Amino acid sequence: MWMWVVHRATGVAIFFFLLVHVLDTSLVRVSPEAYNEVIGAYKTPIYGLIEAGLVAAIVLHAFNGLRIIAVDRWTWALRRQRMLVWIVWGIFAVLMAGFLPRHLMHVFGGA
Amino acid sequence: MxxxxxxxxxxxxxxxxxxxxxxxxxxxxxxxxxxxxxxxxxxxxxxxxxxxxxxxxxxxxxxxxxxxxxxxxxxxxxxxxxxxxxxxxxxxxxxxxxxxxxxxxxxxxxxxxxxxxxxxxxxxDMEPFFASYRDIMPFLMPSGPTPERERLQSPEDRERFDDTTKCILCAACTTSCPVFWTDGQYFGPQAIVGAHRFIFDSRDDGEWDRLEILNDQAGVWKCRTAFNCTEACPRGIEVTKAISEVKRALTSGEV
CATH class of the missing domain: 3.10.20.30 (Beta-grasp domain)
Structure with missing residues (x-):
């Protein structure tokens, strides 16, 4: 059940990201200056951390989505769904281990 | 002594x-x-x-x-x-x-x-639970004239629904389902298990009547494969697998 909760929570989070993303991108039609100002705010460390959370949510949602497709499609995967949960978290850990140091260096390194 | x-x-x-x-x-x-x-x-x-x-x-x-x-x-x-x-x-x-x-x-x-x-x-109150079970018509619906002796079936055909015959209607699966907790309209895992037992029975001819009922908004598509039902079943029925087989029958059109 917990993967179902994770899938829901990340799904809702990604939905709100997309909503905000559509709004900020459409600002360029209103006024390019306002657009620049809003996009500039995303360079602050607090948004850097939110970005890291966004990537985490998308990676989890994507790979758990593949797990759900596999479970729906093949009885083999259905019977091993618990193991697949750990594989999803394993892939998540590996990808985040690659992404986070680089991303956080950009956010806090000032480079 | x-x-x-x-x-x-x-x-x-x-x-x-x-x-x-x-x-x-x-x-x-x-x-x-x-x-x-x-x-x-x-x-x-x-x-x-x-x-x-x-x-x-x-x-x-x-x-x-x-x-x-x-x-x-x-x-x-x-x-x-x-x-x-x-x-x-x-x-x-x-x-x-x-x-x-x-x-x-x-x-x-x-x-x-x-x-x-x-x-x-x-x-x-078990009534909502039993009502869902009644809705999927849990009885043999054969077509054609009644035979003079038993309706025979091969061991392979019997094997297809063997798992779902074990159900004792205790409601442990349905009341462990997070979808059922928030949406009482959902048939719930048990009703789908009960339907599976007849849908995949070669002696029964009412499979499409039952599949049509389960194709409803409150039917099998409400299942989010949380696997709580499979873990809760005291009889060890692979409930999520049964639901999955019903979904596949609906998407492929083959039983």
């Missing part, structure tokens, strides 16, 4: 211990100054043996400590499906759960199964 019996009892003595049961009670009448419909937790201490089940502890409470405790049970051997309850936050049959397997050092929580209206203590 008596002396011998006493001696064996000591030698083969079963380990005994004290357990605390923390029961979520529901008082519809409002006795002892409570509001009618009040819910409260009550703890009981019971002397138990390693061979005792949760049901034995509930009996000890009802018979020796508090006769007002209400729960259902009938056969007490895991066949009738009357005593499904939420024990330590998991749906189980009280008669199939040994106290010693539940870490008796800590209080054991016992709650009524979730998602159905509570009537008193551990007794819930």
């Amino acid at each position: 008596t002396a011998t019996a006493e001696k064996t009892e000591e030698v083969g003595a079963v380990e005994s211990f004290t357990v605390t049961l923390k029961i979520l009670r529901h008082d519809p009448d409002g006795l002892d100054g409570r509001e009618p419909g009040a819910e409260y937790w009550e703890e009981f201490q019971v002397e138990a043996h390693a061979t005792d089940r949760v049901l034995d502890a509930l009996h000890a409470i009802k018979w020796e400590q508090d006769g007002t405790l209400a729960f259902r049970r009938s056969c007490a051997h895991g066949v009738c499906g009357s005593d499904a309850m939420r024990i330590n936050a998991r749906n189980r049959l009280a008669c199939k759960t040994l106290l010693k397997d539940l870490n008796p050092a800590r209080p054991i929580t016992v709650e009524p199964i979730k998602g159905l209206p509570v009537e008193k203590d551990l007794i819930v």
